Amino acid sequence: MLVAAELLPDISAVVQQYILPFAWKALGAIVLWVVGGIVIAGAGRVVRNAMTARGIDPTFSHYLNSALSVLLKIVLLVAILGIFGVESTSFAAVLAAAGVAIGMAWSGLLANFAAGIFLVVLRPFKVGDAITGGGVTGDVREIGLFATTVDTGDGVRVFIGNNKLFADNIVNYSANATRRVDLRVQIAHGVDARQVAAALLARIKQIPNVVESPAPTADIFEFNAAGTLLYVRPFCATLHYGQVLDDTQRIIAEVTGGLPVPAPHHVEHRAS
Template structure:
């Protein structure tokens, strides 16, 4: 092969390589523009349907990654590079990462489902994963809960979804459970009437449903009265403590004797 033939071969192959590189660049930039448009449309549609912003960002990023990987594989295939082994390598790497991070991926998947199903929202008072408190943040991997004693606790989303969820803020009213032990000499029906009127006057006690005051039990000391007002969960502890004070005040004003257990004296 003479010098002229070599120059013609190099020129021809260089032209082909340059054309392929130029075409690949066009594919890359057009593909990236199309991917951006697709992701923007997905986020716009989810935004119009009031989907959670965190979930919108998460799905948009996932779609963008998948489309970008597909674009790169397509460009490599255009250059004649075998992409089957490359795809198998990606699949193997994904399987290895999934096995190593199975717990994290479980929390990730549970977080995505929580953002879709909305079993609770930020500000709700809940019991999740054995932790009771107010939800401060919903994350893709964990949920931040502030307990009543002001401790910030992060619970894995996988544990939340695998356990029972109690949402105390989902309904407009929550019942406060208290009891009043009376002496045997106290008229229980009169006590029920007095307590029902007094509890209904406590601030933030709901009128619907009305407070429930009933004779719960009778023991050796005397009748036991159940006192159950309803209130919104934001006022639960205020009503709880006010109910205790109301029971004491009603007993004092009515002059009820202190309940004392009966004593049996046997003379030997």
């Protein structure tokens, strides 16, 4: 009991000199992180709403908002380290050294960051466009700092590294006002190809959302062993491509349903 009584003042001194100050600093850091996160989220909403009100393109708006959020979180982290006595100059030196090491180890990540900047500046596509890039086809939802978010037609969300996307061929289906549906129709020998093409053309002109300019076309594509191959090419807005494609295929089935089935014909010559 005497030893415990002698140690009690020392323990009390340690608690008052080290543990309590650290606990207060840790509590302050937690409060600062929570409040700072709320402020950063609020600032992001204000910036996003301001850019939306001014009619700024959503692609640039999302990218700038992401970059601003990362920058403010770095500033918040520096402020939290300052609570624990880490000077900003020392932190900057450590951050610079770490940046070199990270840059060497994560060169691919930095390449994605640089490619994201080029995607926003050069604008091969924007948020909402239907594209094919990096082996993925779908609608662009966001161009992030390191990856671009694409929703495919079957409802799958895919994240493509910006560098891979920028280095590959990018097909933008939304860049032009219209898109062509291109289908082939095989008809048998002995069937009047011109008559079938005229019937197809008359029907596809009645399909909803088929535009008048460029005008839809249907004609002979080639002659082959099975008969005559026709092409059918209506035009529509990218938004209506799937619907026009389905309706055109249905009409092709209806028009050619009662015709003879195409089959390859071979002519054999025998010596007499």
